[in-house]
Amino acid sequence: MDEENKVEVTETASAPKSERKGFNITSMILGIIAVACSCWWYISIPCSIIAIIFAVAGKKDAGKGMGTAGLVLGIVALALYVLMLIGVGSLIGLTGTAALMQ
Numbered sequence: 001m002d003e004e005n006k007v008e009v010t011e012t013a014s015a016p017k018s019e020r021k022g023f024n025i026t027s028m029i030l031g032i033i034a035v036a037c038s039c040w041w042y043i044s045i046p047c048s049i050i051a052i053i054f055a056v057a058g059k060k061d062a063g064k065g066m067g068t069a070g071l072v073l074g075i076v077a078l079a080l081y082v083l084m085l086i087g088v089g090s091l092i093g094l095t096g097t098a099a100l101m102q
Helices: 002-036 041-057 064-101
Strands: none
Touching: 002 041, 002 064, 041 064
């Protein structure tokens, strides 16, 4: 009976690590989706924000590499969106001033 109790305790203690590893895997997948779909802001922004949140939540346990990848990809996706906004804004500004000059 003592051996059975020890096995149960070991199985219960390892359950939270796999749960946190799920956070890290999800973070990496959402980060990849966010970067791949960076042209569509309505997909990229939510995926990158959730990827960053899951990476921070799962940072302390197993799968740190995937969590770090998710964090970096989420930040890169947000940076790409900001750069696209700046680029589109500058093109609109240049087009507007060119029309005024004529």
